[in-house]
Amino acid sequence: MAELITVDDPGDPRLRDYTDLTDVELRRRREPAEGLFIAEGEKVIRRALSAGYPLRSLLLSAKWAEAMRDLLATLNAPVYVVDPGLAERVTGYHVHRGALASLHRKPLPTAGELLADARRVAVMEAVNDHTNIGAVFRSAAALGMDAVLLSPDCADPLYRRSVKVSMGAVFSVPYARLDAWPRGLDAVRAAGFELLALTPDEKAVTLDEAAPHRLERVALMLGAEGTGLSRRALAAAGTWVRIPMAHGVDSLNVGAAAAVAFYAVASGRPVG
């Protein structure tokens, strides 16, 4: 049984993992440096624990400490019980979901380890928006992608907003970072993957024509909202594919484009 500790001083050093959660720049530096990340809401916290992330502590309102009693009974970490006003003073925002967890990061697998077992991989370049990263992971999990590879300048999938938008899919879809970009793609190709680059360029074949569900091993490359894949990344791809757009529309949201492409990769095949 976890130890329940009522805290009423917002300056209590035991709450340090949860301070200034709305300061994105600060948290982006601090969390990887300190080897922690934050999960929010009961469902997502349970998913993080199920995925084997070691718990550092929980910060709960009294109401949620009661609601999550069955879970607390299985834990071995401090549980700080605070009133909602204090939670807001510490974190900087009103914690709607009433429950925050601080968890230890785990070492990431290497790209090589992921590629050995995968057949359908999403590769993201410079996707630095936490909402978009989370949305892509959620769709990747739902549509049966095996793994995600990230260029060095992609945002952190374990940042609080990414975790939340993904509904915890960042815990279930394994991911790795490519250290060299786009050179790291050579290893993907060498592992037997066909590299498909998603682009609105008219020279690209349509997703229908590319028929990615027929390929044995597919790596589907996605760029950031607005800018898309870089020229260097496009040059490294084997095939350019596009989603046909209605007249006058420049692009889909990257989350929507990813969902469509993942669906096309999975199409007609049993998933899961």
Added chain:
Amino acid sequence: MAELITVDDPGDPRLRDYTDLTDVELRRRREPAEGLFIAEGEKVIRRALSAGYPLRSLLLSAKWAEAMRDLLATLNAPVYVVDPGLAERVTGYHVHRGALASLHRKPLPTAGELLADARRVAVMEAVNDHTNIGAVFRSAAALGMDAVLLSPDCADPLYRRSVKVSMGAVFSVPYARLDAWPRGLDAVRAAGFELLALTPDEKAVTLDEAAPHRLERVALMLGAEGTGLSRRALAAAGTWVRIPMAHGVDSLNVGAAAAVAFYAVASGRPVG
């Protein structure tokens, strides 16, 4: 040429269209009652004007008044030039995009008018999240849906957040509200549309099996995030369709699900 009016009093009654923009409840009542809506950012404002929404006024920083000079030359409405601090005091938030427009609403077409010319229609039930409404419109425009029908309890596509997330697609995809729900669906069926309900229910056929791109006229029904379509709406549908999900994932985000379904409807056909 529009008249440029420098305003330095946040209480100036001419700025009333822009007050309390962060008070969602207030604005949700006020905007339809007063027949106005707000568009944000140069690109989206241009799209609203191109789509024929009459301009009430603009609220710009001096920088944007300069950047948008070509547009202002064509307008016949007051342009209020304010400094960013005053814009924030009036609206309640920091206006990142530096340009707001207040526009008149237009009368909505009836469902019957839309159905006469359409072949691919999205029908939303109780989607009351402005971000999701906007995302669905953006994908509907990009993937060539002809029109959108809304149940009476869907959120307003012209609310500022919906407009922004849609990138202005709410101006280009015509939409109507069904007054009776789900009874209004009878008219959709009577107009020759096959009603497909998107649901995770295992009794549904897969989207692949349903092959909606082969149907002459398709109405694709989508429910809200989390709850999905109501039992009454499901009962009114001709066919239940599902997107196959990987093991253990409960659902896609409604925007992602809509994009996948719209793609399947358009699949293999030229769009636009």
